[in-house]
Amino acid sequence: MKILDKYIIKSFMITFTSVFVILFFIFVLQGIWLFISELAGKDLDTFTILKFLSFYAPTIVPMVLPLSVLLASIMTFGSFAENYEFAAMKSSGISLQRAMKMLTISIGLLALVSFFFANNVIPRAQYKFINLRKTIVQQKPAMAITEGQFNTIGNSNIKVDKKSGDNGEFLEGVVMHVKNTNAGLGANTVIKAKNGILRSNENSNYLQLELLDGNYYESILPSSYEDRLRRPFAKSSFERYIINIDLTKLNKMENSDDDVTSEKMLTIGELNYTLDSLNINYNKDVVSFAENISVRSDWVKSTENLSLPIENKTTDLLSIFNYTEKAQLFEIVKNNLSSTEFTVMNAQSDLEFKKKNINSHWIVYYEKFMIAYSCLLMFFIGAPLGAIIRKGGVGLPMVFAVIIFITFHFINTFGRKLAQEDGIHPFLGVWMASLLLTPFAIMLTYRATNDIGLMISFDWITEPIKKIFGKYLNNNNN
Structure with missing residues (x-):
C-alpha cells in the first residue's frame, strides 16, 4: 500500500x-x-x-x-x-x-x-x-405496572393507585380496560377492584394478576341497530378474579x-x-x-x-x-x-x-x-x-x-x-x-x-x- x-x-x-x-x-x-x-x-x-x-x-x-x-x-x-x-x-x-x-x-x-x-x-x-x-x-x-397511570399490556390498559410490599406486588385501586376487537367500539370491558396481587414464576411467560373485591362491566353489542342505541351492558361483582398477563406483549410499542x-x-x-x-x-x-x-x-x-x-x-x-x-x-x-x-x-x-x-x-x-x-x-x-x-x-x-x-x-x-x-x-x-x-x-x-x-x-x-x-x-x- x-x-x-x-x-x-x-x-x-x-x-x-x-x-x-x-x-x-x-x-x-x-x-x-x-x-x-x-x-x-x-x-x-x-x-x-x-x-x-x-x-x-x-x-x-x-x-x-x-x-x-x-x-x-x-x-x-x-x-x-x-x-x-x-x-x-x-x-x-x-x-x-x-x-x-x-x-x-x-x-x-x-x-x-x-x-x-x-x-x-x-x-x-x-x-x-x-x-x-x-x-x-x-x-x-x-x-409491569406504574402507579397513577395507565399501562398498556397486551390488549388491556391497567392503572393502580398505590403499590406496596417488598417488590410492590400488592396493589390498591385497580382499574382495568380491556380493548374491544371491533374497531370503533372502544373498551367494551371495564374491571374495577379495591385490591390486587401480582405473582410471577421464573419459568413462566405469564404474570398472574389476582383481583379482590371488585366489579366487572361489559358492553353488549346487540344485532339490531335500535338496541345498540340503548347501549346495554352486563354488570357483575366478584370476590376473587384471576387474570394471566402475557409477558411477550409487555409494553409492546405498536407502529414502532x-x-x-x-x-x-x-x-x-x-x-x-x-x-x-x-x-x-x-x-x-x-x-x-x-x-x-x-x-x-x-x-x-x-x-x-x-x-x-x-x-x-x-x-x-x-x-x-x-x-x-x-x-x-x-x-x-x-x-x-x-x-x-x-x-x-x-x-x-x-x-x-x-x-x-x-x-x-x-x-x-x-x-x-x-x-x-x-x-x-x-x-x-x-x-x-x-x-x-x-x-x-x-x-x-x-x-x-x-x-x-x-x-x-x-x-x-x-x-x-x-x-x-x-x-x-x-x-x-x-x-x-x-x-x-x-x-x-x-x-x-x-x-x-x-x-x-x-x-x-x-x-x-x-x-x-x-x-x-x-x-x-x-x-x-x-
Whole structure:
C-alpha cells in the first residue's frame, strides 16, 4: 500500500470513527427516550440499565453505519478538494478513481463486516434484550405496572393507585380496560377492584394478576341497530378474579420501527428454515379453506343430478312445500349464508395475518444483505459529492448528508411498510431505496471522475414545455 493510500484511508477512518461515535451516542439517547417507561421509576441498578442499553445498542447500528459512511465520505473528500489536495494528485497523474481505489476496498471490507454483524450479533442482542426485559418483570412483577397511570399490556390498559410490599406486588385501586376487537367500539370491558396481587414464576411467560373485591362491566353489542342505541351492558361483582398477563406483549410499542420481533432474532440459516415451514403451513391452510368451502357448496352440485332445467329447479322444488316450510327453508339458507360469510371472513383474516408474518421474515432476510450494500452505496454518493462541492467540515456536508439519508430512510420505511402489507414483493420493498439511489450514485461518480461538476442541464424537460406553450400562444394570437 502506497503512502497516498495510507493517508486517504487514515483521514477517512479518523472522520468516520468520530462521526460514528457521535451519531451512535445520539441514537442511544433516542433509545433511552423510547424505553423511558421501562427504565424510569423502576428502582433499577446501574448495571442492569447498562445491560439494557448494551443489548439495545446493536439494533441501531444498521441505521448509524450508512449515515456515518455518507457523512465521513462527504467531509473527507470535500476537505481534500477544498485544500487543493485533489489538484495536487491530478497534477501528479493520480486520478480520482485511483485515489478512491484502496478506500473502496476498505469500504467493501466494512460492508462485509456489517453483513456478519447483522446476521450474527444483532439477532443475539435481540434475544438477550427480550429476555432481559422478561427477567426484570419476572423478578419484580410490579415493574409491569406504574402507579397513577395507565399501562398498556397486551390488549388491556391497567392503572393502580398505590403499590406496596417488598417488590410492590400488592396493589390498591385497580382499574382495568380491556380493548374491544371491533374497531370503533372502544373498551367494551371495564374491571374495577379495591385490591390486587401480582405473582410471577421464573419459568413462566405469564404474570398472574389476582383481583379482590371488585366489579366487572361489559358492553353488549346487540344485532339490531335500535338496541345498540340503548347501549346495554352486563354488570357483575366478584370476590376473587384471576387474570394471566402475557409477558411477550409487555409494553409492546405498536407502529414502532424499533419494536423487537421474533424474526429479528434469527440468522440467515434459521430464517430459511422458518420461511420454509411458514410457507408450507400457509399453503396447507389455503387448500384446507378451499376444501371447506367446497364441502359447503355440495348442495349446488347435487342439483346437477336433477332432470329439470337449471332455471326451473328451485321453483319446482319449492312447490312441494307449504308456506311455513318455505319460511323455515329460507331461514336455514340465510343462516348457512351467514355462517359461510363468517367462515370466509375469518379465514381471510387468518391468511392475511400469516402472509404478513411471512413477509416480515422475508423483510428481515433481505435487510441483512441491504445493510452491506447501503454502506457501499453511501460511499459512492458521499465521496463524489464531496469532491464536487469542494467543502469540508461539518456545515454544508452535514446538510447534504441529512437530506440524502432522510430520503433514503423515508423510501426504505415506505417500501418495508408496503411489503409488510403484501402490496409489493418483500425484496422490492427492502431494496426500493437502494435501487432508486443507485443511479444517483453512478451519476455522481461519473461527473466527479470526469470533472463535470454538479450542474445538471434540465433542457430535456424545459424545451418540450416551451414548445407546447409557444404553439398555444401562437394559436391564440392567430
